[in-house]
Every structure is written in structure tokens, then in C-alpha cells.
Amino acid sequence: MNDKYLCLNCWRISHVNDLIVKSHWYEPPGGRLGDLYPHTFWQKLWGLAPKDPYQLANQNGRTVKCKCGQAMPRCAKLSNKLSAIRIIGPKNSGKTLFLIRMIDSFNQEFKEMALRGICETSQHFEKVSSVLLKDKRWPEPTSLTGEAYAWRIMDAQSAQHPVLAFHDIGGKIWEQEQRPKNLTNYLALPGHLIFVLDGARMDGEQNNIDDLKILEHITENWNKQDYNNTKLALVITKADILWHQYPLLQEVCESLSKTVDKQDDLKQFLRQSGRNTLIIFAERYFRDTYIFATSSLGFCPKDNSEQLERQPEPLGTFLPLQWLLDIEEPV
Numbered sequence: 198m199n200d201k202y203l204c205l206n207c208w209r210i211s212h213v214n215d216l217i218v219k220s221h222w223y224e225p226p227g228g229r230l231g232d233l234y235p236h237t238f239w240q241k242l243w244g245l246a247p248k249d250p251y252q253l254a255n256q257n258g259r260t261v262k263c264k265c266g267q268a269m270p271r272c273a274k275l276s277n278k279l280s281a282i283r284i285i286g287p288k289n290s291g292k293t294l295f296l297i298r299m300i301d302s303f304n305q306e307f308k309e310m311a312l313r314g315i316c317e318t319s320q321h322f323e324k325v326s327s328v329l330l331k332d333k334r335w336p337e338p339t340s341l342t343g344e345a346y347a348w349r350i351m352d353a354q355s356a357q358h359p360v361l362a363f364h365d366i367g368g369k370i371w372e373q374e375q376r377p378k379n380l381t382n383y384l385a386l387p388g389h390l391i392f393v394l395d396g397a398r399m400d401g402e403q404n405n406i407d408d409l410k411i412l413e414h415i416t417e418n419w420n421k422q423d424y425n426n427t428k429l430a431l432v433i434t435k436a437d438i439l440w441h442q443y444p445l446l447q448e449v450c451e452s453l454s455k456t457v458d459k460q461d462d463l464k465q466f467l468r469q470s471g472r473n474t475l476i477i478f479a480e481r482y483f484r485d486t487y488i489f490a491t492s493s494l495g496f497c498p499k500d501n502s503e504q505l506e507r508q509p510e511p512l513g514t515f516l517p518l519q520w521l522l523d524i525e526e527p528v
């Protein structure tokens with residue numbers, strides 16, 4: 198009984214036996230599945246496989262919950278390993294647009310693979326992404342509670358791909374000293390980091406101070422092992438605003454191999470934008486650091502109106518995920 202369940206409310210991973218069941222009136226409240234349906238002495242003695250306590254609870258009409266009180270549906274069971282890709286970055290840096298386009302371009306670039314939302318992910322994501330993709334409007338700034346998403350990666354060969362998890366949240370939260378418990382759990386999950394760097398901010402030294410502060414804050418309790426396990430993608434968003442001046446930023450959007458070839462130039466570009474200390478910190482501590490440029494729109498809007506003048510065509514938005522998950526270049 199090694200099944201594990203992921204809670205999208207508090208980001209806790211629970212062993213099946215540790216989940217809580219809604220008790221009947223004559224029982225003490227808050228019983229653990231493992232206590233209610235134990236693998237008994239006699240079952241062990243006769244070498245009988247343990248019965249799935251989750252299934253037994255369902256058969257008895259009991260609701261299964263996480264410790265935080267959130268109902269734990271069957272689809273939250275983790276059949277593969279989990280990779281929580283944290284998207285962090287200052288407020289208004291383009292995190293939500295980037296997430297929308299990254300997930301959307303996953304489905305377009307990789308015909309052999311598909312994403313399947315876990316729990317309420319698809320409904321919640323559709324609500325946010327349709328603002329951009331269908332109504333062609335900017336999404337509102339994300340709230341300070343944010344929204345949790347998790348997807349399974351499926352393919353025809355049933356290869357073992359990780360389950361993807363994201364918590365999109367207003368960027369202000371990453372600058373604060375205190376964080377809610379669910380984000381602390383989220384940051385402790387295994388996975389990698391995407392740091393969104395606002396491409397529209399080229400205002401020198403202040404970038405260094407703001408971005409570095411966020412990265413240091415996220416990693417303040419990390420030890421060497423955490424850094425050794427984590428790849429860091431530094432993603433320059435809104436490249437369309439700058440690419441008439443820096444054609445490099447358009448060129449690297451084309452493929453992962455172009456991005457790999459141009460790492461030194463991208464580093465130079467980030468230094469120019471005042472982020473030298475950030476690069477030094479990243480390269481010194483993380484397992485691997487790569488710099489990417491993306492445009493969630495594929496064009497630079499001519500005016501500041503709320504409605505986009507044409508359908509956005511993302512550029513480069515899939516490449517960071519491709520690199521973080523070691524997915525081969527599409528042919």
C-alpha cells in the first residue's frame with residue numbers, strides 16, 4: 198500500500214493510510230484510513246495482500262479527506278513521481294500569461310503527448326486561459342491566494358512522465374517575509390524552478406536587488422542537497438517589446454538548440470539589464486541554470502487597450518518546460 202495522494206489545497210502529499218475519513222456519529226472524529234482498515238496480523242501471517250483502504254472507505258460510503266479538511270478525490274492519487282515546477286517572479290512580470298501559453302503550447306507542439314488535468318484543474322485553468330485565448334483580453338492580476346493546478350503527462354507508450362504541479366499566485370507574495378503554510382509545503386515538493394524576469398524592466402541595478410531578493414527568499418531554508426536537485430530556468434518574458442532592439446531575443450525563441458547555443462549572449466543581455474548578481478547566485482548554487490526568452494503574445498501590442506488586436510501566437514513558451522523535463526526536441 199504505497200499509494201500517495203496530492204492535495205491541491207495544502208500541497209501535502211499523504212500516504213494512503215494517513216488520509217482522514219469522515220466518521221460515523223458513533224465513532225471518534227478524524228480517524229485515519231490506516232487505523233480504520235488496518236492490514237491485520239492474520240492477513241500478514243497468511244501472506245494476504247493488504248486491501249486498499251481508500252476503496253474500502255468508498256464502499257462504506259465514507260468521504261476521504263486530507264488533513265487540511267479538503268476532500269481527496271480518487272484522481273489525486275499519484276501514480277508517477279511528482280515534479281512541482283514553481284513559477285516565481287515579481288508582480289506583473291508575466292507569470293500568468295506565460296503559464297497559460299506554456300500549457301497551451303505543450304498540447305500544440307507535442308502531438309504524441311497530452312496533458313490531463315487532475316481534480317478541478319481543467320475547469321479552473323479554462324476559466325483563466327479563456328480570458329486571453331478566447332476573449333483576447335489580459336487576465337486580471339492574480340490574487341494572493343492564487344490557483345493550484347496539476348496535470349498528468351500522457352503518451353501512447355505509457356512512459357513514466359512526472360505529474361506536473363503549479364501554483365500561480367500574485368507576485369507580491371514572493372517578496373513578503375511570511376508565506377501561508379500551503380506555499381511552504383509547495384516549495385518543499387520535489388521539482389524545479391522557473392524564475393520569470395520581467396523583460397519590460399531594463400532599469401538597471403534595481404532589477405538585481407528585486408529579483409535576487411525573491412530568489413533568496415524562496416531558498417532561505419534550503420540546504421546544499423535542495424540546490425543540487427533543482428534546475429533553474431531564468432525566463433525573460435515580454436521579449437516582443439525588445440526584439441527590434443535585440444534580435445537575439447527572437448532568435449532563441451525558435452528552438453531549445455538555439456537557446457542552448459546562445460547562452461553566453463543571453464547572459465550578457467541579462468548583465469546589461471542589471472541582473473549580474475542574480476546570475477552569479479544562480480550559477481553558484483543551482484544544479485543547472487539556463488536562460489530563456491519568451492513572448493506569450495508573439496507580437497508587441499501597438500496600444501494599451503484592454504483588447505488585443507489579434508490572436509496571440511506564443512513564442513518560446515514551451516522551451517523552459519522542455520529543458521526542465523528533458524523532453525526531446527519535436528521533429
Ligand SMILES: Nc1nc2c(ncn2[C@@H]2O[C@H](COP(=O)(O)OP(=O)(O)OP(=O)(O)O)[C@@H](O)[C@H]2O)c(=O)[nH]1
Pocket residue numbers: 286287288289290291292293294295335336337338339340366367368369434435436437438491492493494495496497498
Ligand atoms: N508585450 C507583452 N506584454 C506582456 C506579455 N506577457 C505579459 N505582458 C504584460 O504584462 C502584464 C502582466 O502579465 P501577467 O501574466 O498577468 O503578470 P503576473 O506576473 O501574473 O502578475 P501578478 O499575477 O500580478 O503577479 C499583462 O497584463 C501584459 O500587459 C508578453 O508576452 N508581451
Ligand SMILES: [Mg+2]
Pocket residue numbers: 292293294337338339365366367368
Ligand atoms: Mg498572475
Ligand SMILES: [Zn+2]
Pocket residue numbers: 204205206207208209263264265266267
Ligand atoms: Zn490538504
